[in-house]
Amino acid sequence: QVQLVESGGGLVQAGGSLTLSCGASGRTFSSDAMGWFRQAPGKEREFVATISGSGTITYYADSVKGRFTISRDNAKNTVYLQMNSLKPEDTAVYYCAARSWDGSTSRRYEDYRYWGQGTQVTVSS
Numbered sequence: 001q002v003q004l005v006e007s008g009g010g011l012v013q014a015g016g017s018l019t020l021s022c023g024a025s026g027r028t029f030s031s032d033a034m035g036w037f038r039q040a041p042g043k044e045r046e047f048v049a050t051i052s053g054s055g056t057i058t059y060y061a062d063s064v065k066g067r068f069t070i071s072r073d074n075a076k077n078t079v080y081l082q083m084n085s086l087k088p089e090d091t092a093v094y095y096c097a098a099r100s101w102d103g104s105t106s107r108r109y110e111d112y113r114y115w116g117q118g119t120q121v122t123v124s125s
Helices: none
Strands: 003-007 010-013 018-025 032-039 046-051 058-060 068-073 078-083 092-100 119-124
Touching: 003 092, 018 032, 018 092, 018 119, 032 068, 032 078, 046 068, 046 078, 058 068, 078 092
Parallel strands: 010 119
Antiparallel strands: 003 018, 018 078, 032 046, 032 092, 046 058, 068 078, 092 119
């Protein structure tokens, strides 16, 4: 059974930093591309970042480029999202997701088969 468990969310002031973690089990972790998505109240789920199975390819939404960094530790079956210079508009529930790596990155949530339960990030102004 595939399981993705996010942690690290919380309340932070604007300009602050948080690091989200997502632990995976039930699949060969290094064979999966991992993604982070977020969903704010009343809004659709949106792509944040993705990383290839080996960790050598990353891709970011324009809204977070230069502020967020996605990384992974395949020995620990964990993917991370380092978030710096946080803004109130970053407030959302953040989800990690997994898809089989096919050599291409994807920002489409429909392409990700496995999802975590989400972790709340709140940025106060």
